[in-house]
Amino acid sequence: MRVLLTTWGSRGDVEPLAALAAALRDLGAEPRVCAPPDEDFAELLARVDVPLIPLGPTVRSVVANPKPPTARDAFRLAPELVAARFDTLGTAAEGCDALLATGLLPAGARDVAEKLGIRYVYACFHLLGLPSRHFLPGARPGTTLEGTDNRAQWEQDAQRVNDLYGPALNSHRAAIGLPPVDNVRDHVFTDRPWLAADPVLCPSEGMTDLDLVQTGAWVLPDDRPLPADLEAFLDAGEPPVYVGFGSMAAYAPEGIARVATEAVRAQGRRVLLARGWAGLVPVDDAADCFVVGEVNQQALFPRVAAVVHHGGAGTTTAAARAGAPQVVVPRIADQPHWAARVAELGIGAAHDTSTPTVDSLSAALTAALAPGTRERAGAVAGTIRADGAVVAAKLLLEPAG
Structure with missing residues (x-):
């Protein structure tokens, strides 16, 4: 079974995929990883003998500047990443049975899976960003949330995601014969996202209306000696x-x-x-x-x-x-x-x-x-689980997930 794993983000987004790739390989699957082409990440994936398929610009080129990225930078990066996913994932996912996406909102990943007729899973490493009655949405570039009503703010959050990703996503969907999406955030998340976080450190029961699947954190075993x-x-x-x-x-x-x-x-x-x-x-x-x-x-x-x-x-x-x-x-x-x-x-x-x-x-x-x-x-x-990547790998390899 071939599985494509993809992310765009910092080391904290890439290393868990290396852990999941290693677990998949141990179970007899063939993992592929699409991630930013930073040298650090290529070296990280080389530790589990999985080559990096470059996706989008390097993360360093975006974040390693004297000042943090601006809203203008975000509105420039969002369509660039959407285009990169349709292009890169569209090729890398050929012959795969499933596609798992995480990192900076992976708009475009589900759409490639839909076009190819393969399974799609969205995974996250924390609860932030998942609609919830218990907390308000976090900051996104370009707009300021108004009011204090929880439901209204989450509706505004969905619109902010549409503003960032909607035009590019629907343009690329149309190009491959797919109908438009009217809520990009919920389309990316699906009704059943996976949470790759330890339940002791990140308890999730009742924290979101989505049917959350908590696997435990994806930890890459490391036996390298200290210098x-x-x-x-x-x-x-x-x-x-x-x-x-x-x-x-x-x-x-x-x-x-x-x-x-x-x-x-x-x-x-x-x-x-x-x-x-x-x-x-x-x-x-x-x-x-x-x-x-x-x-x-x-x-x-x-x-x-x-x-x-x-x-x-x-x-x-x-x-x-x-x-x-x-x-x-x-x-x-x-x-x-x-x-x-x-x-x-x-x-x-x-x-x-x-x-x-x-x-x-x-x-x-x-x-x-x-x-x-x-x-x-x-x-x-002593209560922190170490088997999250194995749990997730087995779920990915189950026919019905």
């Missing part, structure tokens, strides 16, 4: 505090390397900076600070005192599985949700604002580094 110089740093003293903002680039708090370094030192701890797309670098040449690039978090996080991060789904899950206390400094999208959940579970602290100071981050670290927090983090770690 020798990192091992030497870890062995040279007490466990350090890890500070990383992943693929945030322009969204990372200004001056976060300096603020975090001073806050960690105020706690009497050493600092481990993750360079990431934000390009974090040491503020001085003191021996208590070390910088790493892309590294095996599954091997590293059990050996740190705490993890300070932006609140991406992948990093939150990795820290939780390792039993490492967390300080989440949320910036955009689903990150405030993960921050709130970390605090609610008692496995770390949610920073009150998106722009920390030395004092505010030090206060959050005080809470995270408390013995009770580590004990609670250790207890929760």
Whole structure:
């Protein structure tokens, strides 16, 4: 059985697909992955021996700029990605039995599956964006939501998605003989989306009117050794505090390397900076600070005192599985949700604002580094499922899904 997996987004959108591809291959299927042509992602997929089929522009070209993308950028990118999906997926999906799409709203993926007569599944890594009576829609480019009525705001959200993607999507559908779609958001999501998130970290029962299928997080097993110089740093003293903002680039708090370094030192701890797309670098040449690039978090996080991060789904899950206390400094999208959940579970602290100071981050670290927090983090770690990718792979391979 051949299965096409596709996404467009940051590492947090690509790595779960690598995990799912590996699980599918272990079950005897033939996975294909269409993703952004960033070098990081090609290397990631090479770890599971699945070549990357390039889809759209690199993510770095969009987000790794001095300033975050604007509404104008979004209205330029949306039709570009729709066109790329019809073109790239239309070819890559030939001979496949199913197509699973995730990442930045994958308008165009279901339509290719429809044209080819194959199964389509939409998957997400958090609840944000799924219509719900319990919370309001998040921000989208171009418009401001009006009023406070939940239902009305979700209707406005659907219209904003139509504005972004509708003209391009329906133009391409017409070109391949398909009728127009009047609600792009719900068309992409379907009535039965999959949620690839751990039920302890992201409880979903009753949170949306859709018939949600929660598989658990798709975690890629990682047996890579830590670099020798990192091992030497870890062995040279007490466990350090890890500070990383992943693929945030322009969204990372200004001056976060300096603020975090001073806050960690105020706690009497050493600092481990993750360079990431934000390009974090040491503020001085003191021996208590070390910088790493892309590294095996599954091997590293059990050996740190705490993890300070932006609140991406992948990093939150990795820290939780390792039993490492967390300080989440949320910036955009689903990150405030993960921050709130970390605090609610008692496995770390949610920073009150998106722009920390030395004092505010030090206060959050005080809470995270408390013995009770580590004990609670250790207890929760034992409840985090590790089989989400296998669950999803088996569902994809079932004839009726």
